[in-house]
Amino acid sequence: MRKTAAPARRVTIVDVARHANVSTTAVSKVLRNAYGASPEMQAKVRQAMADLGYRPHAAARGMRGQTYSIGVMLPTIRNPFFADVLDGITELLRDAGYQVLIGPGCNGQAEEARVTETMIDHSMDGLILVAPVSSRQHLDRVAGLVPTVTVGRHGRSASYDSVADDDITGARLVVDHLVELGHRRIAHIDHLENDPDRLAEMPNAVRADGYRQAMRAHRLDEYIDIASTSYTQEGGYLGAQQLLSRLHRPTAIFAGADIVAMGALQAIAEAGLAVPDDVAVAGYDNTMFAAFAPISLTSVDQGGRQMGRNSARLILERIADRTRPATHMKLTPTLAPRRTTVTPTP
Amino acid sequence: MRKTAAPARRVTIVDVARHANVSTTAVSKVLRNAYGASPEMQAKVRQAMADLGYRPHAAARGMRGQTYSIGVMLPTIRNPFFADVLDGITELLRDAGYQVLIGPGCNGQAEEARVTETMIDHSMDGLILVAPVSSRQHLDRVAGLVPTVTVGRHGRSASYDSVADDDITGARLVVDHLVELGHRRIAHIDHLENDPDRLAEMPNAVRADGYRQAMRAHRLDEYIDIASTSYTQEGGYLGAQQLLSRLHRPTAIFAGADIVAMGALQAIAEAGLAVPDDVAVAGYDNTMFAAFAPISLTSVDQGGRQMGRNSARLILERIADRTRPATHMKLTPTLAPRRTTVTPTP
């Protein structure tokens, strides 16, 4: 009764064609909804596909045409903000009949190159790169090989589309809010950045710039104080420790991301200080954890889900028309004030 | 000067072969470190590959041989526990020269089937399925097509390997701990499960069983109380609300996962109750957020990273030998007691 250990040959278009008494070309056409297949033929072929449980082999399709799959690179899956972005992406692509595969967390250019190459090697039809740290040169090379969209990053390249948040405004929202509450010693925790490209294009760098601009606008130049660590929980912890050990410690800390604020809160708690009375804290991204009651973190909402949806739309457009000029979207953030800056009035 | 919009043809083994004055077979052999290539030939070919910036086309390789890539399916990227598992997986596979692609969050069997099919369609060499909810039938079918390892799930199939946590022991650790602290009304928040397969195999169901067993062992049968919602933050929130509205409300809540405990803490805070004095809380997974000071959640550590590493090792073994008998590993968890159950003695 049982087949031998032979790994169960796949159903191919040849099988479908035979079953439906048509040519493989016909099957291929139906599969792609291509022009040149009568309704009867369509019906016959679809029936045969259903009967045989046929599934197109993406790898094989990729050798000549499209694979109908999109690669998404996320910097890390530990930052819940990226989950929001991903939700937006999959929501839209799923409905469009595209499959989504994710490249795993990466730190630095080498890792990113590995991930992008892997996706190209798998003949993905398009790439969505979330907050990539690679050089413009690398991004342009990738975009030359496959339609590409960046999310979060600010550069306006001619070879790929982008969706970004207006981080200057986002930082200003936080500083304005804190100043209004009476703070002057407002410090910032940043993701350390040296590369000149990234200094101009990465969201963290732009946020730091926005912070500086806003402080100056309030004539608080002398209180500008940035701890450069990294956009991780540990980075926030170490950054806050630095800031708290200043001769005059800040009364408010603006962390560049919610996950950074998490670490900062940890350091503040360990130092025996109270939030927001001793030190107020604000984050960025308005993730689930910011809204989480025991934390209740003031944060900037950049609409991650919407950014994801937009990037998906852009990649589909670019796949449809590779020659259309690059589109660059910039979304306006809003502030969600919570308990880490505002003491609730009873 | 510039090339036309032609999408830059890829470097293939034909190019490499021509450049090195050898056959394509020779190049293929070098690429695979296969037997039958002299050192000089190896050197020549490798040089040519470097000169031309050659990269193997995974999709094409997949049509005849291996793609050297593994698909990892995660139930969701919102649960930080899965990040630990993923870290263990990538750490090991990267060193083994394998690429890793991740299937995006899925809820329910239909979504899981989509993801597994997608990975099979991309000719992945192996699949690591983390806490899959699919039927055994589906898993066996998948495992028949491609080497497969499950993580977290308990069933001992003959067709795929598995790595699981001893969830019975884990639940007992929590109950013992709470009983020792004087608790009797210990309630549990579970992930609702109806399917008989999953009732026996899913970690959540086994944890609930372990909870019941441990309560009975302490002669606390009458206090057994389970709120069945889901393993999400919202599930924890709703589950805790249910439990807190009981006529006699529990003095301790054992949440089936840290992320569930997060939601429970939110509900408790909103109810104006204190942790751990009014209600003690324990979670499962010992994620970063359990260790996070403002939360400081008592939790069971099942060693996610180690589970990931083990699953990666198993998949490599199975790729190397498809006929070897299935291996099933079970790891023993430990308890990490923290402030949500134990008031620090000053």
Added chain:
DNA sequence: CTGAAAGCGCTAACAA
């Protein structure tokens, strides 16, 4: 509207 045939980049038999 339909189908035969060539070929995508690679690997696996087989021959030399």
Added chain:
DNA sequence: TTGTTAGCGCTTTCAG
């Protein structure tokens, strides 16, 4: 040890 050849499953000319 090396090279020749025939596909893998699909799409794409190009005839019918």
